[in-house]
Amino acid sequence: MKNKVKTNKSVAKRFRVTKNGKILHACANRSHKNYHKSGSRKRRLDVESQLQSGDKRRIRRALGI
Template sequence: MPKMKTCRAAAKRFRVTGSGKIIRRQQNRSHLLFHKSPKRKRRLAKTLVVSSSDLPRLMSQLPYHSVN
């Protein structure tokens, strides 16, 4: 059986923390920022923990990352 391939797009977008959680950046903060308030941009700058309903899909895309 050959090795499973890591989905490179997912590997660039998600990080696994030391405790095994997957974190991601928020959307809507790359361009067209002039009409967004500073409060909204501050909130969008923070990272989020991936929802538990998305974990099975991500675990198949990142087979060599230890996810709890």
């Protein structure tokens, strides 16, 4: 009998998968102490970045894909 794979909910809140299978995540250093960061730095950190290929398999497994 085959077991279902449960989605790791903490991972599901941090990553999202695009239609083409890319895994995106939010940049670090954006949550607090933003008063000393420049506006351009904060805008750059707003954009989601693509996950590096070394972590891709582990994150996909945690997402249940």
